[in-house]
Amino acid sequence: MAGALRRSLGLRTALTFLSSRSRSSLPPPQAGGQPSPSSAFRQLRLPSTSGRRVMESRGVHVGASAPPERLPFSRVAAEDLAFFRKTLPAGTVTDPDLLEFNNVDWLKSVRGYSEVLLRPQTTEEVSQILKYCNSRNLAVNPQGGNTGLVGGSVPVYDEIILSTALMNNVLTFDSVSGILTCQAGCVLENLSLYLEARDHIMPLDLGAKGSCHIGGNVATNAGGLRLLRYGSLRGTVLGLEVVLADGRVLDCLATLRKDNTGYDLKQLFIGSEGTLGVITAVSILCPRKPSAVHVAFLGCETFEQLLATFKLCKGMLGEILSAFEFLDGECMRLLNTHLKLANPIAECPFYIVIETSGSNATHDEEKLHIFLEEAMTSSLVTDGTVATEDAKIKALWSMRERLTEAVTHDGFPYKYDVSLPVERLYRLVTDMREHVGGRAKSVVGYGHIGDGNLHLNVTSSEKDPALLAAIEPFVYEWTAHCHGSISAEHGLGLKKRNYIYYSKPSQAVALMGNVKALLDPKGILNPYKMLPDDLK
């Protein structure tokens, strides 16, 4: 490790050395380039036949994220509480102070008014609760770690909160196949620690890992930092146990990599945001723990150079590339100002976090060295540093992982999570800056270049409806015009449910409504979430 570290320091020196040469030969930032989609977007405001999805969604913008009227569910009565207390003597919570955490989302942007929190420990208990609630027409808000960003994880009115917090046991782990089965309430970081002690890792990793539950990760089809390498949960989740709205237990908890016996029902629940069933257990394929991990933190003068670095990197690092993330200079300012995190390299308009994971440290360092030399000599990268030891790796990763936190310190955040063709990804940030002008405090962009996923964040000193009106529907129309997704990984929840038509045709949304009606005919599961109001 010491040798590897010396080597990385050597690389750092080489980078600094090369950067002083390469800066002078940089092209002027973002000169020329393709026409801005914002001008095209302005055309879209006129009637148009090409912008089908944009056109379809007209008329839902004003107050589209405000909840609809409370639906006619029953209200929790004394007899209901008696049933819950009998079923879950230690798991029925009604103290308002204790409920506060569960009623308010992590961003403190959405509040519900639930008076009952249920904390079952077994699938059978979940089944009894849902069977009862369905028969009594009581609405239920399934809740994991309550780390969601779109208001999907908290009640809207008085829905009963059904928390998986006490369902936190690992059930089995097979070190030959790497297949883990566990209850839905296991915290992601705890699973990571459990697996690391057994020479494996979780196939997903995200900033909220210290609080989020694996069941919530699956219910929201969480993406995160390792998707580039290990793929989405649709491939790595091998089995699920789900309790349906009426209390039936659906056992699809297989631990097989391949199983083509009938429709793959578990896929219905992955990414369904708790609206089709409550996930109670998960089986998931876990990769071997890589014996060598390296992280490089690099700086670029332009986004075009950042993209060229990505292309070079994909070719030269190939199978060992495990993350390619970026943040802009404004992000760095927020990290410096609010979290006192110091920039490890020279100031640049764009920063890249590259992670490699492999089975042979010498090979990986050689690949990384050759790539970095090429990136420097061709003036794609102007400065950088490389880490091989755990503490420094963590420090570099924190520049990316703590951005959500830095943004919340900056002011009231308006958060967007879009998929776009990578070439146009950053143009949305600059167009947004221009569009909202001085009304915003900060407009920052970061995200997963490898997945074409931008996190666009706009802050203001306080909640500002005029600013919101400037951002939306601008951001959605812009994204739809590029055939992007208006929610890449955060889901729709309460806040974005009515914007679904920007990314999905009405045929598809109608079919989603049919699926919902099939699995939850009374609509008791996570109402007001994910599906648009016009389906109700």
Add this chain to the structure above:
Amino acid sequence: MAGALRRSLGLRTALTFLSSRSRSSLPPPQAGGQPSPSSAFRQLRLPSTSGRRVMESRGVHVGASAPPERLPFSRVAAEDLAFFRKTLPAGTVTDPDLLEFNNVDWLKSVRGYSEVLLRPQTTEEVSQILKYCNSRNLAVNPQGGNTGLVGGSVPVYDEIILSTALMNNVLTFDSVSGILTCQAGCVLENLSLYLEARDHIMPLDLGAKGSCHIGGNVATNAGGLRLLRYGSLRGTVLGLEVVLADGRVLDCLATLRKDNTGYDLKQLFIGSEGTLGVITAVSILCPRKPSAVHVAFLGCETFEQLLATFKLCKGMLGEILSAFEFLDGECMRLLNTHLKLANPIAECPFYIVIETSGSNATHDEEKLHIFLEEAMTSSLVTDGTVATEDAKIKALWSMRERLTEAVTHDGFPYKYDVSLPVERLYRLVTDMREHVGGRAKSVVGYGHIGDGNLHLNVTSSEKDPALLAAIEPFVYEWTAHCHGSISAEHGLGLKKRNYIYYSKPSQAVALMGNVKALLDPKGILNPYKMLPDDLK
């Protein structure tokens, strides 16, 4: 390349040299070991509460793969033919000779009696056909390359055959993201060639690549030889265009790695075997073409040594491992006898095909060399050869890829495709050999160790109902007892539809029936397939 080849020849010599030493120190083959599941299986024949799925499925075995009575669909009338000819002037085929290929499956084990083959070229044409057939209550058999092994790709009675053969255009390819979109009838090998010229590969590869269509691959959730490395189609397929039973076109043809806007409807159609809709276009994420590929063909004395080699290999080859396949000595006999393929190494009870794919040939060779040395010195592997040049790689792969063909030359084949925990995978082959005794001509096992997927093949000189009765339900009960899947990648089709309960609980199967009724209420799409008769 010449240097790499010399190196591989050097390895070959080392392997041969080491093998003469190591053979003498081998333990007796399969001495001891865990108790055979077949004895446990015999207990299962008694009433038992632990073997739930086995018990549930009693009573469906006799003639379970024979089709049910023809359902009351309309028969094709003159007015129907007139409509088809008007809609598809060049794509309506009624000549019985021309229909022969489409009425009979590749194995020549199942025959339908369709009198109409339709070959649309566009999604709009597919939509018109299905809208018409649905209104007229005419049953439809969607067909790709007709390479399926479970009787799913041909009509059972007089269903209209809807072939995707003329829908074979590549629509777009983005070399930055690696995302390909194409029509459903593109032949897999043609797509591979198209991509290789653009420095990419398809994420799946299988023996039938020269004939199978990508639409059929997706409709059957094909696994194949690259799943170990690139994951299943559930992760790599990014979008689908599907025509529903009533002719509605469902546009989910996104080209985004991440999109969490509503339920992921395309997952319903992946692996649905044409029973929920007709896939007309696919978008799929394609990996970069690896710059270095190596193939090792190794021999082991016991299956335990083969598994130990797999474990060693996963750790030492790590991220460059792209396939770990096996065949037994009986397979080698069939290759020698029927296809005149010579064994490239010394005779062994078990053979392994290992493929590595990476971005740096020197690194890959070094990893492979270290692994092989370790495997030889620890007596796991007794002989082997390594190939780096294309022709030799192809020759080694043909030992694995041409096994289906070799089996069909051996006699009438009874084919099974099961997922099992790897430790028990080969025990099914030896138990089956013992169980059927001299009644079978050959009992051979091969498959994808990396995915826990065994292909068990039993042959006889001619169709033999007594042999079939000896094999089934034995093979299904054995598999269910190990919590395996009775169809890992081939699907259920006509032949295995009634065995679904061995791998899925009745709750899940009932829900599948609900999904079918939702999407195809008249049941016109690929009737008699996948879902069991008792759902009808």
